[in-house]
Amino acid sequence: MQIKTIIASVFLSFTVHSIAKPIEQPYNLSQTSIARYQDVFHPVIGQLGMVSTQNQIATEVGLNILKQGGSAIDASVAVAFALSVTLPRAGNLGGGGFMLYHSADVAKNYAIDYRETAPSGVTAQHFLTADGKKDRVSATSWHAAGVPGTVAGMYKSWQIFGSGKLTWKQLLQPAIDLAEQGFIVNYDLAQILETKKDWLTESNSTARSFYKSDGSGYRKGDVLKQLDLAWSLKQIASGGAAAFYQGEIAEKIVADMEKHGGHIDIQDLANYQVKIKQPLNSGYHGYIIVGMPPPSSGGATIIQMLNILENFPIRQWGRSSSTLHVMAEAMKLSFADRGTYIADPDFNEVPVNWLTDKQRAQGLAATISLDSSINAAELKGQRLIDEGPSTTHFSIVDRHGNAVSNTYTLGYSFGNGKVIEGTGILLNNQIHTFSVRAGIEGAKGFIASKANKLEAGKRPVSSQSPIIVLKDNKPFLVTGSPGGSRIINVVTQMISNVIDHEMNIAEATNQRRIHHQWIPDLLEVEPGFNRDTFELLKQKGQKIKETYTMGSTQSILIKDGLLFGSSDPRRPNASTLGY
Structure with missing residues (x-):
């Protein structure tokens, strides 16, 4: 009984002490810390090399x-x-x-x-x-x-x-x-093969590649x-x-x-x-955005959108409705241009410099109202x-x-x-x-x-x-x-x-x-x-x-x-x- 009392006393002492005094943090919780305890989500950390893929x-x-x-x-x-x-x-x-x-x-x-x-x-x-x-x-x-x-x-x-x-x-x-x-089949692959079975088995060679010899599908844990x-x-x-x-x-x-x-x-x-x-290269708030040229439409369109967004105080606004509204308007303007002008440059002259020009982006930004939305039907494009x-x-x-x-x-x-x-x-x-x-x-x-x-x-x-x-x-x-x-x-x-x-x-x-x-x-x-x-x-x-x-x-x-x-x-x- 005496031993139990001592243990309980020690435990109570430790508990009260922990509540009364903040826990000492092992890291400096500044913006440059490796581990930021104020963040909800945390990245994988490496020093010599890193690979990020969908599998x-x-x-x-x-x-x-x-x-x-x-x-x-x-x-x-x-x-x-x-x-x-x-x-x-x-x-x-x-x-x-x-x-x-x-x-x-x-x-x-x-x-x-x-x-x-x-x-x-x-x-x-x-x-x-x-x-x-x-x-x-x-x-x-x-x-x-x-x-x-x-x-x-x-x-x-x-x-x-x-x-x-x-x-x-x-x-x-x-x-x-x-x-x-x-390799061992996971739930995702097993599910998508089952979902697309009717279509994929229309081709005999596809059926042989992704389904068992009796026609059944692979389950999670099977070896494909x-x-x-x-x-x-x-x-x-x-x-x-x-x-x-x-x-x-x-x-x-x-x-x-x-x-x-x-x-x-x-x-x-x-x-x-x-x-x-x-x-393609363009500056954005002191950084350089490097993007893919046509026939990728991504590089030019992303740069154009960022050039438009650079004219608004979205850092100050945070991820507010104002920021999202301006983003949506920039998307409309940039996608209209994307459909009209982007193509294989070996077959069509693509005005990449014009599409990614910052002065032009300023003019586009000026057409954006913070209180109303651009009517997409009024934007010319293909x-x-x-x-x-x-x-x-x-x-x-x-x-x-x-x-x-x-x-x-x-x-x-x-x-x-x-x-x-x-x-x-x-x-x-x-x-x-x-x-x-x-x-x-x-x-x-x-x-x-x-x-x-x-x-x-x-x-x-x-x-x-x-x-x-x-x-x-x-x-x-x-x-x-x-x-x-x-x-x-x-x-x-x-x-x-x-x-x-x-x-x-x-x-x-x-x-x-x-x-x-x-x-x-x-x-x-x-x-x-x-x-x-x-x-x-x-x-x-x-x-x-x-x-x-x-x-x-x-x-x-x-x-x-x-x-x-x-x-x-x-x-x-x-x-x-x-x-």
């Missing part, structure tokens, strides 16, 4: 490459090929995309355009019904497949910017192992092996990009095209070229085709300060749903994102972008928006997202959250998002938005529509010699790892 397995692959001495480019190659196995709805060999690369050695930025191109035999008529309307079925047909750019893009980036410490085959080996030995895809990856590991565009893989692609009425021929594959371009949201993005920073921001896609979830026989390779459906009604007599529908009309060899406009933000000419923020046209506004809000509102990268990621793309005249908001904010926005003339979540950002912020990363909680199984 945990791929993130682990990339981090292992960095730990082996590989560069950000080396890790990007390994991640891109791993995602083609473990995230088949978006990771790909049969799609394309855009990469921004910052080289720390020379303090320069490069834009790597490996967007798909229109094959020589496809025409706009392949996407129209007899009465001139857009044929919805054509979006997932063999007609919709563009010449893939992913393999060429990864190989070219490695050839030019790779570290030289790891061989091409070493970078592909993790993806080969995942395809050949299999993709032996045909492993064969393709081995071909590419041994022969480089030539194995895809000229070798046995190319022969299989062409054979399926001829069999099913597709349009990619052997010459289209042989002629495909990756383009190394000068990125609309672009909406893209599928099932794209994916990854961000990587290595120990030397090199950074990669990469977004690539199949278009729709699982592309056009067609796997090339014997290869395990899913095809994209990007040709349907051209404005197929533009310039076609008798075509019916909304006003289509003439600049984005379908032409052989052309690259369709894309919303993919990899971004690197520089401070003192060094990477400060690396970010990007999937989400179709919503990508542009998601990424813009990430930049604003970090720079204007000084949020840590996890806080910035977890904020509710808005989206306006000019037409339709609706301000989309994510579930869970503050209802009082709704009402204030409505009073300013905004037409509110609550929709599903937007984007899946994968982001890294570099500050005070450390790496801070965050994967978006809006998609399951995303992962950021640092060391």
